[in-house]
Amino acid sequence: MHDESTATDTGLEAEQRVVDTLYGRLDTLRDEAQARLGDIRRQGPSGSPQNRSERDAFATLYEDRIAQLDAVEDRLCFGRLDMTDGETLYVGRIGLSDAEHAPLLTDWRAPAARAFYSATAAEPGGVMNRRHLTTRGRLVTAVEDDVLDVEALRTAGREGTLAGEGALLAALDARRTGRMGDIVATIQAEQDAVIRAPMEGALVVQGGPGTGKTAVALHRAAFLLYHHRERLASRGVLLIGPSRQFLRYIDHVLPSLGETGAVSTTLAGLVKNVTITGVESDATARIKGRSDMAAVIKKAVRERQRVPLTDQTVRLDGRPVVIRRSDIRDAQARARRDGRPHNEARASFAKDMIGRLTGQLAEQLEHVEADDRRELEREVRDSRPIRIAINLCWLPITPEQLLRDLFSKSHLLDDAASTLSRAERDLLLRPASAPFTDADVPLLDEAAELLGDMPSGAPRRDASELTSEEVEYAKEVLETFGSHTMIQVDAETLASRMREGTARLSVAERASADRTWTYGHVVVDEAQELSPMAWRMLSRRCPTRSFTIVGDVAQTSSAAGTRWWPEAMDPLFGGTWALRELTVSYRIPAQVAQTAQSFAKAAGLPVSELSAAREVADAVAYHRVDPSSLVSSAIRRATHRVATLAESGGGLVAIVAPEQIHDALQEELGDARVEIIGALASKGLEYDAVVVVEPAAIASRAGDLYVALTRPTRHLDIVHSEPLPRGMGA
């Protein structure tokens, strides 16, 4: 395919020529997109609103395209496949073709690139040689060959530099930067099978610490966005992570894979305008996570549709109107009939009641013309006592207020949660001023679903409601502009972007602004932490039930989380979900894996088998110290690691310790470059070296200690004054 690289080329120079061509093409595409964007911007804000909206839509698409081309700059090309049939193809972050549409670079997600990840010597699948290209900036610094079909190679007269797993091990040994990198150059076969699994249904990926679940989940999102562009372009992909810190850690992986159409957030991030600062007991969180809380919230909303104890008479211009309980009951039943949420159905109830009361007035008069009737109706509507009476029977309410009232007023809780025991209800009670907690998030969302928008809320529109005219018009615009081959946009996407007010919003932006948005696919990381109520909340966001769920049931720390996948998945997906396991840890050295596994087994955690991809000499060290010197010893170990890592290019060091000693550690640490973190917060993160302090204190939740022990890529120091938990020790 590349004339420059002859069949006998094995050296860097030939590869450098190919890589130069690829970057040259990338620069050209970027310049073209910049020029077009410049043209559009130069046209300025003039023209009809229609013209402006077309221009805005195209400007956004070119901006996205430029961002995509910028994001693939680093390691644009990382592999080459030589096939037994003589074909050669280069594999990279995105696909590139030359000006005559001849392919130059194959996107890693394209079917043709699959062999780069899945071919083995036992099953070469037509691959003679797989070559890893290592680059720094635009410079090729190394090539390594992985010969899969020696016979074919000999016949072709080529002898490669046999390199085996060098590229993977080099990637694993690289120092950590505090931000997750992509693994696109070294995806392993068991990971590749998960990344490329079909999109339909739910795929659960169980794997021990460091087996690449997060990496695989992100690459799968990029793979699905690439392969199901039509379906996912308009609906987007939702990615749920455990914390803001975690999202920052992973946030540039997707763009660097060439994808910008995903919304990454936490569960709490899906519920707008609510600050979560409260903490509560495990027992309370467990109750709130149970699926029977859905019925409690439903009942609490229903209780807001009240019927007074007696009929009430109001006088209008001296004439009596009776607000009858029977009318209220009847009007409420009718308003509920079409299934709209509480706040939205309220208008029907109020209208019905006003009609009935107007009827009563009209009956007291003779000959009421239509105009008179309208006048009477206005009088009824404007009457303050009537407005108050109607409001009391069906009060609009926000989810936050509903929950605040429910958990602070025991009579409301008794009514709504009569299925819960007295003791359980007592656990739920708290002052009205108490801050919201993580376990409240799915309850707030459940309430928001049943309550709907407050009366002033603007009606929502989304892409699925696009009219056929809008789509037709977008097609015409595409034809007129004639430039869509470059930005590959479909008419639907363009139409939804051209719609007034959304022209400059991407799918991700519109989706994250709309609580009721439904996504094309949902990826959940650290999924073992989710309660049944949290799963309910997520399943609402993907009615097609297309999920990638990654987690480790041995690392569960949330009281309402799961320790057994079928328990969480069966109620949601019935028998249609599939389980895959990842078994090799790419993060932790063998000795760390052995230490963590031994503790986890002794603590009865449901650990899966785990082997480590590499060995690091003396990876684990125990330090027994006096209680009075616990803090200073931990600091000494950590700063020693910082110093020794600095000799080999630096690295990240963390102290994972019980929260009670964080302040003392911070004080003694000064400004040394060491992160102090709790076991829970360290979930999903990784460091070159980790000092775990007082494991016995962390082990009150065994899953938390298991998480803490499995964060380092190179060194684990354990500093303790109390006896070690069972399963640990030199």
Ligand SMILES: Nc1ncnc2c1ncn2[C@@H]1O[C@H](COP(=O)(O)OP(=O)(O)OP(=O)(O)O)[C@@H](O)[C@H]1O
């Ligand atoms: N095929 C691979 N090539 C290179 N690095 C890899 C590969 N697979 C995983 N890694 C690296 O291993 C480390 C652990 O990966 P990741 O964080 O995805 O694991 P995890 O299973 O989510 O771990 P945990 O359960 O502890 O959160 C990361 O640094 C990741 O980049």
